[in-house]
Amino acid sequence: MTTQLKIVEASIDHLEPIASRMRKADRLEVMASSGSTPHRALMFSLEKSSLAWTAIINGEPEVMFGVGDLNVLTKTGAPWLLGTDAIEQHVRLFLRSSLHWREKLFNRYEVMRNFVDDRNEVSKRWLSWLGFTLHEPMPIGVNGEMFRLFEMRR
Numbered sequence: 001m002t003t004q005l006k007i008v009e010a011s012i013d014h015l016e017p018i019a020s021r022m023r024k025a026d027r028l029e030v031m032a033s034s035g036s037t038p039h040r041a042l043m044f045s046l047e048k049s050s051l052a053w054t055a056i057i058n059g060e061p062e063v064m065f066g067v068g069d070l071n072v073l074t075k076t077g078a079p080w081l082l083g084t085d086a087i088e089q090h091v092r093l094f095l096r097s098s099l100h101w102r103e104k105l106f107n108r109y110e111v112m113r114n115f116v117d118d119r120n121e122v123s124k125r126w127l128s129w130l131g132f133t134l135h136e137p138m139p140i141g142v143n144g145e146m147f148r149l150f151e152m153r154r
Contacts (some may be wrong), residue, residue: 003058005093010052014061015042021084029117032145045080062086067105075110102130106154113151
């Protein structure tokens with residue numbers, strides 16, 4: 001069976017299917033960064049985003065991603081992505097589509113930056129593959145968990 005990937009504008013209807021099956025690394029990152037639940041983290045991210053999409057894989061919402069404005073004057077945005085284990089199950093498909101969406105975000109932003117949980121190896125590899133610079137880890141989690149600033153300029 002051929003895997004079907006469809007990217008659609010993110011909707012509140014996509015929150016629960018993703019939150020209820022969020023991959024462990026993303027759940028840990030959400031808890032460490034904000035003390036939040038997967039559902040609340042997705043809701044917050046969606047509400048604060050200037051652009052947000054959902055990846056529908058084989059008819060199921062699997063990944064929600066987007067970017068929020070950090071500074072409109074300097075055109076700086078904070079990219080984010082939270083998803084299910086489908087990210088790792090369909091890694092080639094996910095990687096190929098990532099490059100297109102990175103370029104789409106740079107249509108609006110000059111700089112993109114955010115933080116990633118230092119334990120989140122899959123996300124760190126993906127960010128590096130996309131061309132983001134990952135800085136040294138620093139203790140910024142709610143309980144001192146280590147996070148890395150990642151950033152990229154157009």
